[in-house]
Amino acid sequence: MERRTYDHLVIGAGSAGCVVAARLAQAGRRVALIEAGPLEEQNEDILNLGRWPELIGGPLDYDFAIEPQPRGNSAFRHPRGRVLGGTGSLNTCIAFIPADGDFQRWVAAGGVGWSAAEVAPHYERVLATLGLELADLDNPLSAAFVSAAEAAGLPRVDFAGAKMQPGVGPAPFNRQGDRRRSTAIAYLLPLSRWSGGAHLHILPERPVLRLLFEGDRAIGVATHAGEIFAEGAIILCAGAFHTPQLLLLSGIGPADELQALGIRPYLDLPGVGENLQDHPETTIGWQTKRPPPPNAIRVWEVVLFAALDEGLAPQLMMHMGPNLVDGYARQAGFPSAEWGFSVTPNVMQAQSRGRVSLRSADPAAAPKIDFRYFQDGGRDEAVLVDGLRLAREIAAQEPLREWIDRELFPGPKWQSDAALSRYARQVSASVYHPVGSCRLGLSVEEGAVVDPQLRLHGLANLYVADASVFPLHVGVNPNLTVAMIGERCAEWVLGGVP
Numbered sequence: 001m002e003r004r005t006y007d008h009l010v011i012g013a014g015s016a017g018c019v020v021a022a023r024l025a026q027a028g029r030r031v032a033l034i035e036a037g038p039l040e041e042q043n044e045d046i047l048n049l050g051r052w053p054e055l056i057g058g059p060l061d062y063d064f065a066i067e068p069q070p071r072g073n074s075a076f077r078h079p080r081g082r083v084l085g086g087t088g089s090l091n092t093c094i095a096f097i098p099a100d101g102d103f104q105r106w107v108a109a110g111g112v113g114w115s116a117a118e119v120a121p122h123y124e125r126v127l128a129t130l131g132l133e134l135a136d137l138d139n140p141l142s143a144a145f146v147s148a149a150e151a152a153g154l155p156r157v158d159f160a161g162a163k164m165q166p167g168v169g170p171a172p173f174n175r176q177g178d179r180r181r182s183t184a185i186a187y188l189l190p191l192s193r194w195s196g197g198a199h200l201h202i203l204p205e206r207p208v209l210r211l212l213f214e215g216d217r218a219i220g221v222a223t224h225a226g227e228i229f230a231e232g233a234i235i236l237c238a239g240a241f242h243t244p245q246l247l248l249l250s251g252i253g254p255a256d257e258l259q260a261l262g263i264r265p266y267l268d269l270p271g272v273g274e275n276l277q278d279h280p281e282t283t284i285g286w287q288t289k290r291p292p293p294p295n296a297i298r299v300w301e302v303v304l305f306a307a308l309d310e311g312l313a314p315q316l317m318m319h320m321g322p323n324l325v326d327g328y329a330r331q332a333g334f335p336s337a338e339w340g341f342s343v344t345p346n347v348m349q350a351q352s353r354g355r356v357s358l359r360s361a362d363p364a365a366a367p368k369i370d371f372r373y374f375q376d377g378g379r380d381e382a383v384l385v386d387g388l389r390l391a392r393e394i395a396a397q398e399p400l401r402e403w404i405d406r407e408l409f410p411g412p413k414w415q416s417d418a419a420l421s422r423y424a425r426q427v428s429a430s431v432y433h434p435v436g437s438c439r440l441g442l443s444v445e446e447g448a449v450v451d452p453q454l455r456l457h458g459l460a461n462l463y464v465a466d467a468s469v470f471p472l473h474v475g476v477n478p479n480l481t482v483a484m485i486g487e488r489c490a491e492w493v494l495g496g497v498p
Protein backbone atom coordinates (compact mmCIF):
# COMPACT_ATOMS: atom_id res chain seq x y z
CA MET A 1 0.00 0.00 0.00
CA GLU A 2 1.34 3.46 -0.89
CA ARG A 3 1.77 6.14 1.77
CA ARG A 4 3.00 9.41 0.31
CA THR A 5 3.18 12.95 1.62
CA TYR A 6 3.00 16.16 -0.44
CA ASP A 7 2.65 19.87 0.30
CA HIS A 8 -0.83 19.84 -1.25
CA LEU A 9 -3.40 17.41 -2.55
CA VAL A 10 -5.75 18.52 -5.31
CA ILE A 11 -8.69 16.12 -5.60
CA GLY A 12 -10.19 15.99 -9.09
CA ALA A 13 -8.36 16.98 -12.29
CA GLY A 14 -11.29 18.79 -13.87
CA SER A 15 -11.73 22.32 -15.18
CA ALA A 16 -10.79 23.88 -11.81
CA GLY A 17 -8.45 21.20 -10.44
CA CYS A 18 -6.04 21.44 -13.38
CA VAL A 19 -5.72 25.21 -12.84
CA VAL A 20 -5.12 24.88 -9.10
CA ALA A 21 -2.59 22.06 -9.46
CA ALA A 22 -0.67 23.81 -12.26
CA ARG A 23 -0.43 27.12 -10.38
CA LEU A 24 0.70 25.48 -7.12
CA ALA A 25 3.31 23.36 -8.91
CA GLN A 26 4.57 26.40 -10.85
CA ALA A 27 5.12 28.10 -7.49
CA GLY A 28 7.34 25.21 -6.39
CA ARG A 29 4.88 23.36 -4.15
CA ARG A 30 4.91 19.55 -4.21
CA VAL A 31 1.44 18.66 -5.47
CA ALA A 32 -0.46 15.43 -5.98
CA LEU A 33 -3.33 15.80 -8.44
CA ILE A 34 -5.57 12.83 -7.66
CA GLU A 35 -8.06 11.91 -10.38
CA ALA A 36 -10.67 9.15 -10.44
CA GLY A 37 -10.46 8.74 -14.22
CA PRO A 38 -7.66 7.89 -16.67
CA LEU A 39 -5.23 10.30 -18.40
CA GLU A 40 -6.23 9.79 -22.06
CA GLU A 41 -4.01 12.70 -23.13
CA GLN A 42 -3.67 11.29 -26.68
CA ASN A 43 -7.38 10.51 -27.10
CA GLU A 44 -8.53 12.11 -30.38
CA ASP A 45 -12.17 11.98 -29.23
CA ILE A 46 -11.15 14.50 -26.55
CA LEU A 47 -8.59 16.54 -28.50
CA ASN A 48 -10.79 16.94 -31.59
CA LEU A 49 -13.71 19.09 -30.44
CA GLY A 50 -15.92 17.81 -33.28
CA ARG A 51 -15.94 14.36 -31.69
CA TRP A 52 -17.47 15.46 -28.38
CA PRO A 53 -20.80 13.67 -28.97
CA GLU A 54 -18.87 10.36 -29.14
CA LEU A 55 -17.84 10.84 -25.49
CA ILE A 56 -21.34 11.31 -24.09
CA GLY A 57 -22.59 8.12 -22.44
CA GLY A 58 -19.21 6.40 -23.01
CA PRO A 59 -16.65 5.08 -20.53
CA LEU A 60 -15.26 8.55 -19.73
CA ASP A 61 -18.69 9.91 -18.76
CA TYR A 62 -20.22 9.35 -15.30
CA ASP A 63 -23.55 9.63 -17.11
CA PHE A 64 -25.73 10.48 -14.09
CA ALA A 65 -29.42 9.74 -13.87
CA ILE A 66 -31.51 12.31 -11.99
CA GLU A 67 -34.34 11.79 -9.53
CA PRO A 68 -37.89 11.77 -10.98
CA GLN A 69 -38.95 15.35 -11.77
CA PRO A 70 -42.69 15.82 -11.13
CA ARG A 71 -42.80 18.99 -13.28
CA GLY A 72 -40.08 18.27 -15.87
CA ASN A 73 -38.42 15.62 -17.98
CA SER A 74 -36.71 12.98 -15.84
CA ALA A 75 -35.46 10.89 -18.74
CA PHE A 76 -32.31 12.80 -19.60
CA ARG A 77 -28.84 12.12 -18.21
CA HIS A 78 -26.25 14.53 -16.83
CA PRO A 79 -22.85 13.89 -18.44
CA ARG A 80 -19.72 14.56 -16.30
CA GLY A 81 -16.15 13.80 -17.36
CA ARG A 82 -14.28 11.00 -15.56
CA VAL A 83 -10.90 11.72 -17.10
CA LEU A 84 -8.01 14.19 -16.94
CA GLY A 85 -9.65 17.54 -17.71
CA GLY A 86 -12.94 16.42 -16.15
CA THR A 87 -16.08 17.75 -17.79
CA GLY A 88 -13.87 20.25 -19.62
CA SER A 89 -12.66 17.25 -21.66
CA LEU A 90 -16.12 16.49 -23.02
CA ASN A 91 -17.81 19.88 -23.09
CA THR A 92 -18.43 22.09 -26.12
CA CYS A 93 -15.95 24.84 -25.11
CA ILE A 94 -18.29 27.85 -25.33
CA ALA A 95 -16.43 30.47 -23.30
CA PHE A 96 -18.16 33.40 -21.62
CA ILE A 97 -17.46 35.90 -18.83
CA PRO A 98 -20.64 36.79 -16.91
CA ALA A 99 -22.16 40.26 -16.67
CA ASP A 100 -20.87 42.44 -13.81
CA GLY A 101 -24.34 42.24 -12.26
CA ASP A 102 -23.91 38.53 -11.61
CA PHE A 103 -21.01 39.32 -9.32
CA GLN A 104 -22.95 42.09 -7.57
CA ARG A 105 -25.40 39.32 -6.68
CA TRP A 106 -22.54 37.13 -5.43
CA VAL A 107 -21.32 39.94 -3.17
CA ALA A 108 -24.86 40.50 -1.87
CA ALA A 109 -25.08 36.77 -1.13
CA GLY A 110 -22.01 36.92 1.14
CA GLY A 111 -19.33 36.68 -1.55
CA VAL A 112 -17.09 39.35 -0.03
CA GLY A 113 -14.20 39.94 -2.46
CA TRP A 114 -16.05 38.61 -5.52
CA SER A 115 -16.98 41.87 -7.26
CA ALA A 116 -16.52 42.03 -11.04
CA ALA A 117 -13.45 44.24 -10.56
CA GLU A 118 -11.89 41.77 -8.13
CA VAL A 119 -12.37 38.73 -10.37
CA ALA A 120 -11.34 40.50 -13.61
CA PRO A 121 -7.55 39.85 -13.30
CA HIS A 122 -8.19 36.13 -12.79
CA TYR A 123 -10.37 35.92 -15.90
CA GLU A 124 -7.57 37.67 -17.77
CA ARG A 125 -5.16 34.93 -16.69
CA VAL A 126 -7.61 32.24 -17.76
CA LEU A 127 -8.10 33.82 -21.19
CA ALA A 128 -4.36 34.35 -21.65
CA THR A 129 -3.81 30.63 -21.01
CA LEU A 130 -6.78 29.05 -22.81
CA GLY A 131 -7.06 31.46 -25.77
CA LEU A 132 -10.34 32.35 -27.43
CA GLU A 133 -11.75 31.90 -30.90
CA LEU A 134 -15.06 33.09 -32.31
CA ALA A 135 -17.26 30.84 -34.43
CA ASP A 136 -16.66 31.94 -38.02
CA LEU A 137 -20.29 31.71 -39.18
CA ASP A 138 -19.39 30.38 -42.59
CA ASN A 139 -22.42 28.13 -42.28
CA PRO A 140 -25.20 29.97 -44.19
CA LEU A 141 -27.96 28.64 -41.92
CA SER A 142 -26.25 29.95 -38.76
CA ALA A 143 -25.58 33.26 -40.53
CA ALA A 144 -29.26 33.42 -41.56
CA PHE A 145 -30.30 32.90 -37.93
CA VAL A 146 -28.14 35.85 -36.80
CA SER A 147 -29.55 38.12 -39.53
CA ALA A 148 -33.11 37.04 -38.74
CA ALA A 149 -32.56 37.75 -35.03
CA GLU A 150 -31.39 41.23 -36.01
CA ALA A 151 -34.50 41.64 -38.15
CA ALA A 152 -36.53 40.68 -35.05
CA GLY A 153 -34.94 43.59 -33.18
CA LEU A 154 -31.99 42.05 -31.33
CA PRO A 155 -28.67 43.85 -31.59
CA ARG A 156 -25.86 41.94 -33.26
CA VAL A 157 -22.98 41.83 -30.80
CA ASP A 158 -19.33 40.93 -30.95
CA PHE A 159 -18.40 38.39 -28.26
CA ALA A 160 -14.68 38.65 -29.06
CA GLY A 161 -13.78 39.50 -25.44
CA ALA A 162 -16.08 36.70 -24.18
CA LYS A 163 -18.15 39.13 -22.09
CA MET A 164 -21.91 38.53 -21.97
CA GLN A 165 -23.90 41.25 -23.73
CA PRO A 166 -27.58 41.36 -24.63
CA GLY A 167 -27.92 40.47 -28.31
CA VAL A 168 -26.94 37.79 -30.77
CA GLY A 169 -23.64 36.74 -32.31
CA PRO A 170 -21.21 33.96 -33.10
CA ALA A 171 -20.10 32.11 -29.95
CA PRO A 172 -16.64 32.48 -28.41
CA PHE A 173 -14.82 29.21 -27.74
CA ASN A 174 -11.77 27.96 -25.86
CA ARG A 175 -10.51 26.07 -28.90
CA GLN A 176 -8.01 26.42 -31.73
CA GLY A 177 -9.73 25.42 -34.95
CA ASP A 178 -11.05 21.96 -34.21
CA ARG A 179 -8.68 21.46 -31.24
CA ARG A 180 -10.07 21.58 -27.71
CA ARG A 181 -8.28 23.90 -25.23
CA SER A 182 -9.39 22.52 -21.87
CA THR A 183 -7.59 23.53 -18.68
CA ALA A 184 -5.88 20.10 -18.78
CA ILE A 185 -4.55 20.82 -22.27
CA ALA A 186 -3.68 24.48 -21.71
CA TYR A 187 -2.49 24.56 -18.07
CA LEU A 188 -1.28 21.11 -17.16
CA LEU A 189 0.14 19.20 -20.10
CA PRO A 190 2.61 21.94 -21.16
CA LEU A 191 4.26 21.96 -17.72
CA SER A 192 7.85 20.91 -18.21
CA ARG A 193 10.35 19.69 -15.69
CA TRP A 194 11.48 23.32 -15.32
CA SER A 195 8.12 25.04 -15.23
CA GLY A 196 6.55 23.13 -12.39
CA GLY A 197 6.20 19.67 -13.89
CA ALA A 198 8.85 18.25 -11.55
CA HIS A 199 6.76 19.23 -8.53
CA LEU A 200 3.53 17.74 -9.84
CA HIS A 201 2.46 14.12 -9.53
CA ILE A 202 -0.68 13.31 -11.47
CA LEU A 203 -2.23 10.19 -9.94
CA PRO A 204 -4.90 8.91 -12.37
CA GLU A 205 -7.45 6.15 -11.69
CA ARG A 206 -7.38 6.87 -7.93
CA PRO A 207 -10.92 7.71 -6.84
CA VAL A 208 -10.70 9.29 -3.41
CA LEU A 209 -12.93 7.35 -1.04
CA ARG A 210 -12.90 9.82 1.83
CA LEU A 211 -10.94 12.62 3.44
CA LEU A 212 -8.86 12.05 6.57
CA PHE A 213 -8.90 14.54 9.45
CA GLU A 214 -7.02 15.33 12.64
CA GLY A 215 -8.59 17.95 14.89
CA ASP A 216 -9.56 20.94 12.76
CA ARG A 217 -7.31 19.96 9.86
CA ALA A 218 -7.69 17.74 6.81
CA ILE A 219 -4.52 15.65 6.65
CA GLY A 220 -5.00 13.37 3.68
CA VAL A 221 -7.23 11.07 1.66
CA ALA A 222 -7.99 7.37 1.50
CA THR A 223 -7.91 5.59 -1.88
CA HIS A 224 -8.04 1.91 -2.83
CA ALA A 225 -4.26 2.10 -3.33
CA GLY A 226 -3.57 3.50 0.15
CA GLU A 227 -3.52 6.81 1.96
CA ILE A 228 -1.99 10.04 0.64
CA PHE A 229 -1.08 12.88 2.99
CA ALA A 230 -0.55 16.64 2.76
CA GLU A 231 1.41 18.93 5.04
CA GLY A 232 -0.46 22.00 3.77
CA ALA A 233 -3.81 22.76 2.16
CA ILE A 234 -5.99 20.12 0.55
CA ILE A 235 -8.12 21.41 -2.32
CA LEU A 236 -11.32 19.63 -3.28
CA CYS A 237 -12.14 20.09 -6.99
CA ALA A 238 -14.41 17.13 -7.72
CA GLY A 239 -17.27 19.16 -9.25
CA ALA A 240 -20.87 20.03 -8.38
CA PHE A 241 -21.97 16.40 -7.84
CA HIS A 242 -18.85 14.71 -6.43
CA THR A 243 -17.59 17.46 -4.12
CA PRO A 244 -20.69 17.31 -1.88
CA GLN A 245 -20.71 13.51 -2.21
CA LEU A 246 -17.12 13.25 -0.99
CA LEU A 247 -17.71 15.67 1.90
CA LEU A 248 -20.78 13.69 2.97
CA LEU A 249 -18.91 10.37 2.73
CA SER A 250 -16.21 11.95 4.92
CA GLY A 251 -18.69 12.95 7.64
CA ILE A 252 -19.13 16.62 6.66
CA GLY A 253 -22.76 17.60 6.11
CA PRO A 254 -26.12 17.47 7.88
CA ALA A 255 -25.25 15.33 10.93
CA ASP A 256 -28.67 13.68 11.33
CA GLU A 257 -28.74 12.49 7.72
CA LEU A 258 -25.20 11.16 7.96
CA GLN A 259 -26.01 9.23 11.12
CA ALA A 260 -29.06 7.71 9.45
CA LEU A 261 -26.72 6.30 6.77
CA GLY A 262 -24.26 4.96 9.34
CA ILE A 263 -21.63 7.65 8.68
CA ARG A 264 -20.03 9.16 11.79
CA PRO A 265 -20.44 12.96 11.50
CA TYR A 266 -17.18 14.90 11.73
CA LEU A 267 -18.63 18.36 11.16
CA ASP A 268 -22.30 19.33 11.10
CA LEU A 269 -22.55 21.49 7.97
CA PRO A 270 -26.17 21.56 6.75
CA GLY A 271 -25.41 23.41 3.48
CA VAL A 272 -23.45 20.54 1.91
CA GLY A 273 -25.38 19.39 -1.16
CA GLU A 274 -28.04 22.14 -0.96
CA ASN A 275 -28.50 25.10 -3.33
CA LEU A 276 -27.99 23.00 -6.49
CA GLN A 277 -28.73 25.16 -9.56
CA ASP A 278 -28.69 24.62 -13.31
CA HIS A 279 -29.63 26.18 -16.61
CA PRO A 280 -32.80 24.27 -17.55
CA GLU A 281 -33.50 24.35 -21.29
CA THR A 282 -36.07 23.34 -23.83
CA THR A 283 -35.86 22.95 -27.57
CA ILE A 284 -37.68 23.96 -30.74
CA GLY A 285 -36.87 22.53 -34.16
CA TRP A 286 -37.60 23.11 -37.81
CA GLN A 287 -37.29 21.00 -40.93
CA THR A 288 -35.45 22.89 -43.66
CA LYS A 289 -36.23 22.80 -47.38
CA ARG A 290 -32.70 21.62 -48.13
CA PRO A 291 -29.92 20.12 -46.05
CA PRO A 292 -27.77 22.75 -44.36
CA PRO A 293 -24.04 22.32 -44.98
CA PRO A 294 -22.56 20.16 -42.23
CA ASN A 295 -21.17 21.82 -39.13
CA ALA A 296 -17.82 20.09 -38.72
CA ILE A 297 -17.40 20.84 -35.03
CA ARG A 298 -20.99 19.85 -34.23
CA VAL A 299 -21.40 22.58 -31.64
CA TRP A 300 -23.87 25.35 -31.09
CA GLU A 301 -22.43 28.21 -33.15
CA VAL A 302 -24.66 31.12 -32.23
CA VAL A 303 -25.52 32.48 -28.80
CA LEU A 304 -28.31 34.91 -27.95
CA PHE A 305 -29.03 36.70 -24.67
CA ALA A 306 -32.35 38.52 -24.36
CA ALA A 307 -34.19 40.55 -21.75
CA LEU A 308 -37.86 39.62 -21.57
CA ASP A 309 -38.94 42.95 -20.15
CA GLU A 310 -37.61 46.27 -21.25
CA GLY A 311 -35.05 47.73 -18.88
CA LEU A 312 -34.27 44.39 -17.21
CA ALA A 313 -31.07 42.37 -17.50
CA PRO A 314 -31.29 39.38 -19.86
CA GLN A 315 -33.01 36.33 -18.40
CA LEU A 316 -33.04 34.18 -21.53
CA MET A 317 -30.11 32.50 -23.26
CA MET A 318 -30.37 30.55 -26.51
CA HIS A 319 -27.97 28.38 -28.42
CA MET A 320 -28.43 27.67 -32.10
CA GLY A 321 -26.58 25.34 -34.44
CA PRO A 322 -27.25 24.23 -38.01
CA ASN A 323 -28.22 20.72 -36.88
CA LEU A 324 -31.44 19.08 -35.81
CA VAL A 325 -31.03 18.03 -32.17
CA ASP A 326 -34.27 16.18 -31.56
CA GLY A 327 -33.56 13.37 -29.08
CA TYR A 328 -35.97 14.37 -26.31
CA ALA A 329 -38.62 15.68 -28.70
CA ARG A 330 -38.60 12.36 -30.59
CA GLN A 331 -38.75 10.46 -27.28
CA ALA A 332 -41.86 12.48 -26.45
CA GLY A 333 -43.49 11.55 -29.77
CA PHE A 334 -42.86 14.72 -31.80
CA PRO A 335 -41.98 14.34 -35.50
CA SER A 336 -38.44 14.41 -36.81
CA ALA A 337 -36.90 14.93 -40.24
CA GLU A 338 -33.77 14.12 -42.17
CA TRP A 339 -32.51 17.68 -41.96
CA GLY A 340 -33.27 20.89 -40.14
CA PHE A 341 -32.06 22.91 -37.18
CA SER A 342 -32.86 23.50 -33.53
CA VAL A 343 -32.72 26.32 -31.04
CA THR A 344 -32.48 25.76 -27.28
CA PRO A 345 -33.89 28.53 -25.05
CA ASN A 346 -32.68 28.25 -21.46
CA VAL A 347 -33.08 30.06 -18.15
CA MET A 348 -30.06 32.18 -17.16
CA GLN A 349 -31.01 32.70 -13.50
CA ALA A 350 -33.27 29.79 -12.66
CA GLN A 351 -35.13 30.10 -9.37
CA SER A 352 -35.55 26.37 -8.71
CA ARG A 353 -33.14 24.91 -6.16
CA GLY A 354 -32.14 21.27 -5.97
CA ARG A 355 -30.01 19.03 -3.83
CA VAL A 356 -27.23 16.43 -3.97
CA SER A 357 -27.35 13.77 -1.24
CA LEU A 358 -26.14 10.23 -0.61
CA ARG A 359 -27.98 7.08 -1.54
CA SER A 360 -25.73 5.03 0.68
CA ALA A 361 -22.40 5.13 2.49
CA ASP A 362 -20.79 3.24 -0.42
CA PRO A 363 -18.37 5.58 -2.28
CA ALA A 364 -18.99 3.62 -5.49
CA ALA A 365 -22.73 4.43 -5.47
CA ALA A 366 -23.82 7.42 -7.57
CA PRO A 367 -25.09 10.35 -5.51
CA LYS A 368 -28.78 11.19 -5.48
CA ILE A 369 -29.26 14.24 -7.71
CA ASP A 370 -32.57 16.07 -7.49
CA PHE A 371 -32.74 19.36 -9.38
CA ARG A 372 -36.40 20.07 -8.52
CA TYR A 373 -36.71 21.68 -11.94
CA PHE A 374 -39.69 24.05 -12.38
CA GLN A 375 -40.67 23.95 -8.70
CA ASP A 376 -40.40 27.71 -8.28
CA GLY A 377 -43.99 28.87 -8.74
CA GLY A 378 -43.83 29.15 -12.54
CA ARG A 379 -41.06 31.68 -13.14
CA ASP A 380 -38.54 29.35 -14.80
CA GLU A 381 -41.06 27.82 -17.18
CA ALA A 382 -42.32 31.32 -18.12
CA VAL A 383 -38.81 32.17 -19.35
CA LEU A 384 -38.83 29.06 -21.55
CA VAL A 385 -42.27 29.92 -22.95
CA ASP A 386 -41.01 33.41 -23.84
CA GLY A 387 -37.93 31.78 -25.37
CA LEU A 388 -40.04 29.53 -27.61
CA ARG A 389 -42.05 32.55 -28.76
CA LEU A 390 -38.91 34.59 -29.47
CA ALA A 391 -37.39 31.68 -31.43
CA ARG A 392 -40.57 31.53 -33.55
CA GLU A 393 -40.45 35.28 -34.13
CA ILE A 394 -36.86 34.95 -35.36
CA ALA A 395 -37.79 31.99 -37.58
CA ALA A 396 -40.51 34.15 -39.20
CA GLN A 397 -37.92 36.71 -40.40
CA GLU A 398 -35.90 36.65 -43.60
CA PRO A 399 -33.39 35.34 -44.45
CA LEU A 400 -34.20 32.44 -42.10
CA ARG A 401 -37.84 32.07 -43.18
CA GLU A 402 -36.74 31.17 -46.70
CA TRP A 403 -34.88 28.09 -45.35
CA ILE A 404 -37.79 26.68 -43.37
CA ASP A 405 -40.19 24.01 -44.55
CA ARG A 406 -42.14 23.50 -41.27
CA GLU A 407 -41.87 23.64 -37.49
CA LEU A 408 -41.39 20.06 -36.30
CA PHE A 409 -41.53 20.46 -32.53
CA PRO A 410 -43.61 21.51 -30.79
CA GLY A 411 -45.48 22.39 -34.04
CA PRO A 412 -47.80 25.28 -34.91
CA LYS A 413 -50.78 23.86 -32.96
CA TRP A 414 -48.98 24.64 -29.69
CA GLN A 415 -49.74 28.30 -29.01
CA SER A 416 -51.16 29.09 -25.57
CA ASP A 417 -48.91 29.78 -22.59
CA ALA A 418 -50.23 26.69 -20.85
CA ALA A 419 -49.60 24.46 -23.87
CA LEU A 420 -46.12 25.85 -24.48
CA SER A 421 -45.23 25.46 -20.82
CA ARG A 422 -46.41 21.84 -20.87
CA TYR A 423 -44.36 21.18 -24.00
CA ALA A 424 -41.26 23.04 -22.73
CA ARG A 425 -41.20 20.98 -19.55
CA GLN A 426 -42.02 17.69 -21.28
CA VAL A 427 -38.93 17.90 -23.54
CA SER A 428 -36.83 19.88 -21.08
CA ALA A 429 -33.19 19.06 -20.55
CA SER A 430 -30.20 20.94 -19.29
CA VAL A 431 -27.31 22.92 -20.71
CA TYR A 432 -25.41 20.68 -18.25
CA HIS A 433 -24.32 23.50 -15.97
CA PRO A 434 -24.86 22.22 -12.40
CA VAL A 435 -23.40 24.58 -9.79
CA GLY A 436 -23.91 25.76 -6.22
CA SER A 437 -24.03 22.57 -4.12
CA CYS A 438 -21.29 23.74 -1.68
CA ARG A 439 -21.84 27.46 -1.88
CA LEU A 440 -19.45 30.14 -0.68
CA GLY A 441 -20.66 32.71 1.83
CA LEU A 442 -20.24 34.14 5.28
CA SER A 443 -22.77 32.25 7.30
CA VAL A 444 -23.16 28.52 7.86
CA GLU A 445 -26.70 29.22 9.10
CA GLU A 446 -27.54 30.62 5.66
CA GLY A 447 -26.19 27.52 3.94
CA ALA A 448 -22.59 28.51 3.20
CA VAL A 449 -20.14 25.61 3.06
CA VAL A 450 -16.95 27.54 2.32
CA ASP A 451 -15.95 31.06 3.32
CA PRO A 452 -15.41 33.74 0.66
CA GLN A 453 -11.77 32.61 0.35
CA LEU A 454 -12.98 29.08 -0.38
CA ARG A 455 -11.94 27.52 2.97
CA LEU A 456 -14.41 25.06 4.39
CA HIS A 457 -16.22 26.57 7.38
CA GLY A 458 -14.77 24.75 10.39
CA LEU A 459 -11.65 23.15 8.88
CA ALA A 460 -8.54 25.28 8.71
CA ASN A 461 -6.87 23.93 5.57
CA LEU A 462 -9.57 22.36 3.40
CA TYR A 463 -10.45 24.42 0.32
CA VAL A 464 -13.16 23.80 -2.27
CA ALA A 465 -12.62 25.16 -5.78
CA ASP A 466 -15.01 24.08 -8.52
CA ALA A 467 -18.54 24.69 -9.82
CA SER A 468 -20.02 23.74 -6.45
CA VAL A 469 -18.99 27.01 -4.74
CA PHE A 470 -21.13 29.35 -6.90
CA PRO A 471 -23.57 31.01 -4.47
CA LEU A 472 -25.82 31.86 -7.44
CA HIS A 473 -25.67 30.82 -11.05
CA VAL A 474 -24.05 33.05 -13.62
CA GLY A 475 -26.05 33.90 -16.73
CA VAL A 476 -23.54 32.32 -19.10
CA ASN A 477 -21.86 28.98 -19.76
CA PRO A 478 -19.84 28.48 -16.56
CA ASN A 479 -16.54 26.87 -17.55
CA LEU A 480 -14.43 30.07 -17.66
CA THR A 481 -15.83 31.03 -14.25
CA VAL A 482 -14.86 27.63 -12.84
CA ALA A 483 -11.31 28.15 -14.16
CA MET A 484 -11.28 31.68 -12.69
CA ILE A 485 -12.21 30.17 -9.30
CA GLY A 486 -9.23 27.82 -9.69
CA GLU A 487 -6.92 30.79 -10.28
CA ARG A 488 -8.21 32.61 -7.19
CA CYS A 489 -8.00 29.52 -5.00
CA ALA A 490 -4.36 28.87 -5.96
CA GLU A 491 -3.53 32.47 -5.14
CA TRP A 492 -5.13 32.19 -1.70
CA VAL A 493 -3.44 28.86 -0.96
CA LEU A 494 -0.07 30.34 -1.94
CA GLY A 495 -0.60 33.54 -0.02
CA GLY A 496 -2.38 32.12 2.96
CA VAL A 497 -1.28 30.10 5.95
CA PRO A 498 -2.80 26.69 5.43
Ligand SMILES: Cc1cc2nc3c(=O)[nH]c(=O)nc-3n(C[C@H](O)[C@H](O)[C@H](O)COP(=O)(O)OP(=O)(O)OC[C@H]3O[C@@H](n4cnc5c(N)ncnc54)[C@H](O)[C@@H]3O)c2cc1C
Pocket (backbone or CB within 6 Å): 011, 012, 013, 014, 015, 016, 017, 034, 035, 036, 037, 078, 079, 080, 081, 082, 083, 084, 085, 086, 087, 088, 090, 091, 092, 093, 094, 095, 096, 206, 207, 208, 209, 237, 238, 239, 240, 242, 243, 246, 431, 432, 433, 434, 465, 466, 467, 468, 476, 477, 478, 479, 480, 482
Ligand atom coordinates in the same frame (compact mmCIF):
# COMPACT_ATOMS: atom_id res chain seq x y z
C1 LIG B 1 -21.91 17.97 -22.55
C2 LIG B 1 -21.47 19.20 -21.81
C3 LIG B 1 -21.22 20.36 -22.51
C4 LIG B 1 -20.82 21.51 -21.82
N1 LIG B 1 -20.51 22.61 -22.56
C5 LIG B 1 -20.04 23.70 -21.94
C6 LIG B 1 -19.63 24.81 -22.70
O1 LIG B 1 -19.67 24.81 -23.94
N2 LIG B 1 -19.17 25.92 -22.03
C7 LIG B 1 -19.13 25.97 -20.66
O2 LIG B 1 -18.76 27.02 -20.12
N3 LIG B 1 -19.51 24.90 -19.92
C8 LIG B 1 -19.92 23.76 -20.52
N4 LIG B 1 -20.25 22.67 -19.77
C9 LIG B 1 -20.09 22.74 -18.30
C10 LIG B 1 -18.60 22.78 -17.86
O3 LIG B 1 -17.83 21.90 -18.61
C11 LIG B 1 -18.54 22.48 -16.35
O4 LIG B 1 -19.26 23.48 -15.66
C12 LIG B 1 -17.11 22.45 -15.79
O5 LIG B 1 -16.29 21.58 -16.54
C13 LIG B 1 -17.14 22.02 -14.32
O6 LIG B 1 -15.83 21.98 -13.83
P1 LIG B 1 -15.47 21.42 -12.38
O7 LIG B 1 -14.01 21.66 -12.19
O8 LIG B 1 -16.41 21.97 -11.39
O9 LIG B 1 -15.77 19.86 -12.44
P2 LIG B 1 -15.24 18.74 -13.47
O10 LIG B 1 -14.60 19.36 -14.67
O11 LIG B 1 -16.38 17.82 -13.69
O12 LIG B 1 -14.10 18.01 -12.66
C14 LIG B 1 -14.29 17.14 -11.58
C15 LIG B 1 -13.18 16.08 -11.63
O13 LIG B 1 -13.13 15.41 -10.38
C16 LIG B 1 -12.97 14.03 -10.60
N5 LIG B 1 -13.48 13.33 -9.43
C17 LIG B 1 -14.77 13.24 -9.02
N6 LIG B 1 -14.85 12.52 -7.89
C18 LIG B 1 -13.59 12.16 -7.57
C19 LIG B 1 -13.02 11.39 -6.52
N7 LIG B 1 -13.78 10.85 -5.55
N8 LIG B 1 -11.67 11.19 -6.50
C20 LIG B 1 -10.88 11.74 -7.47
N9 LIG B 1 -11.37 12.46 -8.51
C21 LIG B 1 -12.71 12.67 -8.55
C22 LIG B 1 -13.77 13.76 -11.86
O14 LIG B 1 -13.40 12.54 -12.46
C23 LIG B 1 -13.43 15.00 -12.69
O15 LIG B 1 -12.26 14.81 -13.44
C24 LIG B 1 -20.69 21.50 -20.41
C25 LIG B 1 -20.95 20.33 -19.71
C26 LIG B 1 -21.34 19.19 -20.39
C27 LIG B 1 -21.61 17.95 -19.61
